[in-house]
Amino acid sequence: MSEKLTIAQLVQRGALSFGDGYRTKKSEHEQPGIPILRVAEVHNGYIRPEFIDYVSTSFRTAMGAKVSRAGDIVLTTKGTVGRVAIIPEGVPEFVYSPQVCYFRVNEYGLLTCRYLYYWFKSSEFWDQAGSRKSQTDMADYLNMADIRSLTLTVPSRGVQDAIAGVLGALDDKIVVNERITTTSRELGLALFTQAVTEDGSMEADIESVSCVLTRGIAPKYSESPDDLVVLNQKCIRGGRVSLAPARRTLRDKVKNPKLLVRNDVLVNSTGVGTLGRVARWTSDEAATVDSHITIVRFDEAQVDPVCAGFAMLRVQPEIEAMGEGSTGQTELRRTQLGELEISLPSKERQRELRSKLDSLEARADQALNESQALAALRDTLLPQLMSGRIRVKDAEKIVEDAT
CATH class of the missing domain: 3.90.220.20 (DNA methylase specificity domains)
Structure with a gap:
């Protein structure tokens, strides 16, 4: 049986905690220190840290919960609203900037982390976010009051796990394809660099x-x-x-x-x-x-x-x-x-390399194209699963055929 609950009600029931980032002063910046995660480093589904600013470790206590933990869900709330990612295991800690909001799910509560992550990508979230977004001369933003008032459908934990499992299977395949794409390019560059170092370049x-x-x-x-x-x-x-x-x-x-x-x-x-x-x-x-x-x-x-x-x-x-x-x-x-x-490389080596580089790039392009199709399928299934318009078993069969 599903319930409709606001973020505020979920906090009251101990299902999660959330907050915005740490507002630093110039006097607190120091490198080396704890890096600051900015909006530009949050992408849909992952983070790509390119840390520029750091906060002195002497302010670690003042930062409190605003320092990252594995499993946190990060949502961008200013400038570019709605990018969402889960902080993976093994990433060194950083402090959240004021332009992002973090959500920390109680693993024994009403919610599962993966379900909440996918909810932030659903039309149920976007319809509400679109109506609540405030606007300044600089950018759109969601404030803390907006976030507390967001309402989400909360099914049983078993159903949440099943929905996340279906969508996660597609995301897992996309991650594999991203690795193929990255590895293909790295290998191509390594082959090219080796050829350039030979005589006749x-x-x-x-x-x-x-x-x-x-x-x-x-x-x-x-x-x-x-x-x-x-x-x-x-x-x-x-x-x-x-x-x-x-x-x-x-x-x-x-x-x-x-x-x-x-x-x-x-x-x-x-x-x-x-x-x-x-x-x-x-x-x-x-x-x-x-x-x-x-x-x-x-x-x-x-x-x-x-x-x-x-x-x-x-x-x-x-x-x-x-x-x-x-x-x-x-x-x-x-x-x-x-x-x-x-x-x-020499012209002769260029001719030899061409087929190898073309083959690697074609494999990468194939992986990218497959990922685009899988992402489109995920985005089609997501609102239907969240709303109950499609059964999990039916979605599992669709995903199985696609992967």
Whole structure:
């Protein structure tokens, strides 16, 4: 039998505790110390710590419960509302910033941790969060009163475990695919780096071995699914392209050199924090990029474009350091990028490497595509399981067929 309970009622019943992050003063910052987890480091389903600020360990007692524990659920509540993740075992402790809220489930109470995590991804949460979000000139946010008033459906612990088990099977497979993707790229870079260290390697500046070196377009956005995909800087992360943040633009306004070709290299070329990110375009889908991204298309008569793409991935740290301009106006000029020298194996080794690198990248792309399909299935099943519109046994069969 399910109950409808608010977060406040669950706290009163001892099912969980929650709170926002620690509000630090400049005088408390010290490195080394306890790192601060920011909104940007919380992604949907996981955290990717890139710690910048630290709090002196002398304030550890003052931080109290705002220091992380394994099993905490973290929800971003300011700026970008609604990213949720569970803190895994084995992660060194950190303190939560004021832009996130943590939830600590009592393992013997009414709730299970995984069920609450999935509830934060459900339409039941999002419908309420959307109606409660306050807005300032800076960003959306959920305050503590908003969170206390959220109401969730609480079935028996057995049903909660079953629902989390079905959805978790999909997430587990997605995690495996992420490892395949990461390992494939790491192995490709290792093979490429080994080849570069051999005799006969060559140096070349990017402009001299490319046939296209250009910024993208100023898009005229369209909502039609038939129009051309246009990538923006959010699409480039981790050396790969995600179409999730992409938009659409009118196709007839895009000239041929700015239509992407398989094995093009894309470089984020403006903005603090994103400038210098590099990705390879490995799709045959019709697409272009906006003016914040530079397209590098290598001349196949001079270099293998796959090997040259790996050469650029290898020097991404150098590209990230090349921006110039005032704070918030960082810019990577096309001529700067063109002058950058990359190291390449001999032409014979490039030909040998091509098939190996292509095979590794194809395996990674297959894993990514499968993950996208699994995530779509999870997001379809989640609201139906939470509302009881689909039985757990039926969902288990669907998941079994998909995995």
